[in-house]
Amino acid sequence: MSGQYAPRAETVVDLDALRHNVALLAERAQVPVMAVVKADGYGHGAVPIAKAALEAGATWLGSASATEAVDLRKAGIEAPILAWLYAPGEDLSDAVAAGVDLGVSSVDELRAADGARLHLKIDTGLNRNGCSPEDWPELVKAARDHDVHAIWSHLASADEPGNPSIDRQAGRFDEAYEIAVAEGLQPIRHLANSAATLTRPDLAYDMVRVGIAMYGLNPVPQHEDLRPVMTFRSSVVSTKRTPAGEGVSYGHTWVADRDTTLALVPVGYADGVPRGLSGRFEVSLAGQRRPVVGRVCMDQIVVDCGDDPVSPGDEVILFGPGAHGEPTAREWADKLGTIDYEIVTNMYRPRVRRRYVGASS
Numbered sequence: 001m002s003g004q005y006a007p008r009a010e011t012v013v014d015l016d017a018l019r020h021n022v023a024l025l026a027e028r029a030q031v032p033v034m035a036v037v038k039a040d041g042y043g044h045g046a047v048p049i050a051k052a053a054l055e056a057g058a059t060w061l062g063s064a065s066a067t068e069a070v071d072l073r074k075a076g077i078e079a080p081i082l083a084w085l086y087a088p089g090e091d092l093s094d095a096v097a098a099g100v101d102l103g104v105s106s107v108d109e110l111r112a113a114d115g116a117r118l119h120l121k122i123d124t125g126l127n128r129n130g131c132s133p134e135d136w137p138e139l140v141k142a143a144r145d146h147d148v149h150a151i152w153s154h155l156a157s158a159d160e161p162g163n164p165s166i167d168r169q170a171g172r173f174d175e176a177y178e179i180a181v182a183e184g185l186q187p188i189r190h191l192a193n194s195a196a197t198l199t200r201p202d203l204a205y206d207m208v209r210v211g212i213a214m215y216g217l218n219p220v221p222q223h224e225d226l227r228p229v230m231t232f233r234s235s236v237v238s239t240k241r242t243p244a245g246e247g248v249s250y251g252h253t254w255v256a257d258r259d260t261t262l263a264l265v266p267v268g269y270a271d272g273v274p275r276g277l278s279g280r281f282e283v284s285l286a287g288q289r290r291p292v293v294g295r296v297c298m299d300q301i302v303v304d305c306g307d308d309p310v311s312p313g314d315e316v317i318l319f320g321p322g323a324h325g326e327p328t329a330r331e332w333a334d335k336l337g338t339i340d341y342e343i344v345t346n347m348y349r350p351r352v353r354r355r356y357v358g359a360s361s
């Protein structure tokens, strides 16, 4: 790759991989797929991801905030969109006017969402948003003269197949459905996230809401044929022959134990390289894994290349699909004690350019 194209910092978003993943999930689900594109498409770019997901067979979009949903409409997207998280007292009239479906967890939200098509959310045990089972009959009654399209809920531990909370939540979901039907509603139902879509096809109900797996990151322990969509890359900006005994980067936490060639890579924690990885991660540089030495700085990292002939312009992969031995977002997450969701979502950064490949013509 050397010499052709040398970005300072970019995420390459592979829309072919995304379409492959959406098709795989749709095939598993056997029901309509809602592509969840909140948080700017988990850091991949909400609009291009939404368009590619719809091309690949998704029929709904999901965003957390109403403003994200309105932004999708402004980009010309006409597919149904569900939004479900608002500020207290938020004016939802733009979302209503834009034809965005709104998730509703309380009678107060029902009022705020007046005029929208509604998805009533029952809290079956995540204990985050959603209407508690005690308040559910009242919400359902109050919603009778509204346009209720769905009832829905969200699972706490679908990423641990066999966790007893999954069946418990499904049971409470079924009870909530019975109550809604008894009140004369005829809603569709949706419960499953990516993990449940992959492991519990019996819980697909009438639609699944997939996020992480669509981006190619596998939330469950079993193997899945998912293709990671995001590659984070940069390139060598300069190299330097450094004598044994020299310390590198702030605080000199790493000292060269031999003469070596150091490569400077112009990305740092302001670009999504967590400083907490300092001293314990590698990049793929000129096709080979090499250690990043010393502290991660705001704008720069330093890679120990030994006696290898590396040069400015050489490609650096921070993380990618892993197919060619490069580190993955999961590897970063494991080192940091977090999940790969956080790693890719963290790449929503103005200074890091996004480039889409595999876009349809």
Ligand SMILES: *Cc1c(COP(=O)(O)O)cnc(C)c1O
Binding pocket: 036, 038, 154, 192, 193, 194, 195, 209, 210, 211, 212, 213, 219
């Ligand atoms: C984020 C989210 C999803 C998607 O979850 P994944 O684990 O990424 O598939 C589905 N439903 C709701 C309500 C969400 O907030």
